[in-house]
Amino acid sequence: MKKIVIIATSLFISLSMQAQDRPQPKPGPAPKINIGKPQTFELKNGLKVLVVENDKLPRVSYNLTIDNAPYAEGAKKGVADLTSSLIGNGTKTISKDAFNEEIDFLGASINFGSNGAYASGLSKYSTRIMELMADGALNPVFTQEEFDKEKAKLIEGLKAEEKSVPSIANRVQKVLAYGKNHPNGEYLSEETINKVTLEDVNQNYTTYFNPQNAYLVIVGDVKFAEVKANVEKLFGTWKKGVAPQVSYSAPKDVQYTQINFVDAPNAVQSEIAAVHITNLKMTDKDYFAALVANQILGGDFNSYLNMNLREAHGWTYGARSGLRGNKYTSNFSASTQVRNAVTDSAVVEILKEIKRIRTEKVSDETLKNVKAGYIGKFVMDIEKPATVARYALQTKTQGLPADFYENYIKNINAVTADDVLRVSKKYFLADNLRIVIVSKAGDVLPGLEKLNIPIFYFDKYGNKVEKPEEKKVSADVTAKSVLEKYIAAIGGKKAVSDVKTLSVKGAGAFQGMTVEYTKKSSNTNKINETLSMMGQSMSKVFNGTKGYQAGGGQKMDFSEEENKQMKFHSNPIPELSMLEKTDIKLNGIENINGKDAYVIQDGESKFCYDVESGLKVAEISTVEAQGQKMTINQPFSDYKEIKGVKFPHKTAINIGVEIELIMSEIKVNEGVSEADFQ
Structure with a gap:
């Protein structure tokens, strides 16, 4: 299955290119805008209502937001998540199924969470949509059966992300920046979720889901008088209450720039984020200059970071930075994902661009x-009802002037180069950065140590640990002995040599889409490998001498070097061909999925074999697609015997997302003909 990673990469990129950022055309002069001013009123229970009449389209949206201060859940982290999952699963007056059926019938959308609800649909159904939203939000029914289902799903989701390097990076960045006891730093775990009870959910809803800090923003084809009457009728009985106000120690930045490293043995690329705390408010005089400065540094396609790391060096599909104004503590982050081999270089370039914008x-x-x-995007966004609702809400919750958004374009245009330089020195802290890196220690630490930046080590939950130790290979172990042990482990030299042809079929799923995989190969170094998804397919065919890649109605012949590589790796058991090579080498021992594995280097590919069992557990390949190099990790497991030889029946393709493939059919010495390789 050596080349499946390249096929998967090509197919995935072909299907996802539409989602990639593209340089936007330069807009003309910024137009004057007029954002609809909301009409407002307040109920006796504290609910604030903002109504923006807009009859351009026969639609309406309702956005209920409870603006409580952030709070930590401690040992029972997961209460708010489970509360969010359970709200909307039926009410005291209508069952879950009947509720959902009526929403579908109306062609509406209604979503609930522990801090509010959102609904939208055609204005002719506006009254009923508001009734359903109000009923779901104010009269939820929390049953043990639904609680157990949602709890199981939450835990299952955690398990699915257990080995996800981006998930680990996101968690550790927050833990280190804010601290585990801060609302922004605590994280979900199976242990905390299992401590949550149905009573905890009921208590959370009663404590925090109340109208004192609530705002209902209504935008669309409605009449204020009618809306006001309906809101008073549906929300007037909402019991008044006040959520508790809890204060937390302000998080602090590190005293000097440092690398906080997390070893992720399965990482095929490095997650890098340079972060520090910021207290930028939307009401600050620096706010608009800070927005523009962030756009220049890493906010859009042509930013310093993206043009350097992506366009100039081709190390990543995107590099970005983020800086947000908020009445609560937030953080600045400059981040990217690069292949392991260029991790240290990427760190150098990120620091260079931060220094550049500051100096x-x-x-x-x-x-x-x-x-x-920036102005062009702003103008386009204000055509969306959701944006109008968000602006109306932020004006209230962030304490903004009433004309804040009317003057938005003027304030952006007023930003000067001197302003950008000034705020960059203030909000991009070059000397107090946590450079959080989650990657494979053996691949990246030697380069990082040469940067002369202090390095501290943490586990995947943000706990401080010792530096990962490099394991030594016994002197009597060689690349050849590892390959021979593998061949013995799967059936022995004679049984393996008797495999003349191999036919494999498998399938997996990606975001609800079925992925189909087939491979036919022969011991004369011929192969036909195909991956299909959404009616599109990508194939690689090699006839023993030369080959090609086909997909999307196009066919591209392999280069001389690609033909050479295919000749060695098209054998049903590639290790038989690898035994004949003289340029492979044993790289050492690495941790692969929690177990030690010998790593054999063959060109830009690595083959990993379990130290104990001898079985192959992964192939790690560097491939190039759309002008970018990326590293792919393909694991192997669930070995089963077919005609005296063990073959892996489970694998996966990791190309930013992991697509697991289960082999449903493996045939030895049948189902393959010469026509398959034409």
Whole structure:
């Protein structure tokens, strides 16, 4: 299955290119805008209602937000998640199924959470949509049966992300930046979820789901008088209450820039994020200058970070930075994902670009283009009802002036190069950065140690640990002995040599879509390998001498080097061919999925074999697609015997997302003909 990773990569990228960022055309002069002013009223229970009449389309949206201060859940982290999952699963007046059926019948959308609800649909059904939303939000029914189901799903989701490097990186960044006891730093675990009871959910709802800090924003084809009457009728009985106010110690940045490293043995690329705390508020005089500065540094396609790491070096599909204004503590982050081999170089370039924006004035041309692009997006966004609702809500919850968004374009245009330089020095802290890196220690630590940046080590939950130790290979172990042990483990030299042809069929799923995989190969170094998804397929065919890749109606012949590689790896048991090679080498021992494995290097590919069992557990390949290099980790497991030889029946393709493939059919010495390799 050596080449499936390249097929999967090509197919995945082909299907996902539409989602990739593209440079936007330069917009013309910014138009004057007029954001609809909301009409407001307040119920006796404290609910604040904002109504924006807009009859451009026969639609309406309702956004109920409870603006409580963040709170920590401690040993029972998961209460709010489970509360969110259970709200909307039926009410005291209507069953879950009947509730969902009526929503579908109306063609509406209604979602609930522990901090509010959202609904939208055609305005002719506006009254009924509001009734359903109000009923679901104010009269939920929490049953033990539904609680147990949602709890199981939450735990299952955690298990699915257990080995996800992006998930680990996201968790550790928050833990280190804020601390485990801060609302922004605590994280879900199976242990905390299992401590949550149905009574905890009921208590959470009673404590925090109340109208004192609640805002209902209504935007669309409605009449204020009618809406007001309906809101008073449906929400007037909502029992008044006040959520508790809890204070937390302010998180602090590190005293000096440092690398916080997490070893992820299964990582095929590094997650890098340079982070620090920020207290930027939307009401600050620096707010608009800070927004523009962030756009220049890493906010859009043409930013310093993206043009450096993606366009100039081809190390990543995207590099970005984020800086948000918020009345609560938040953080700045400059982040990217790169293949392990260039991790240290990427760190150097990220620091270089942060230093650049802090010390060099941005050019007039760049500043002009960034402001024009930002304003263009702003103008497009205000055509969306959801944006109008968000702006109306933020004006209230963030304490903004009533004309904040009317003056938005003027304030963006007023930002100067001097302003950008000034706020960059204030909000991008070059000397107090946590450079959080989650990657494979054996691949990246030697390079990182040469940067002369202090390195501290943490586990995947943010606990401090010792530096990962490199394991030594016994002197009597060689690449050849590892391959021979593998051949013995799967059936022995004679049985393996008797495998003349191999036919494999498998399938998996990706975001609800079926992925089908087939492979036919022969011991004359011929192969036909195909991956199909959404009616599209990508194939690689090699006839023993030369081959090609086909997909999307196009066919591309292999290069001389690709033909050479295919010749060695098209054998049904590639290790038989690898035994004949003289340029492979044993790289050492690495931790693969929690177990030690010998790693054999063959060109830019690594083959990993369990130290104890001898079975192959992974192939790690570096491939190039759309001008970018990426590293793919393909695991192998669930070995089963077919005609005296063991074959893995489970594998996966990891290309940013993991697609697990289960082999449903493996045939030895049948189902393959010469026509398959034409």
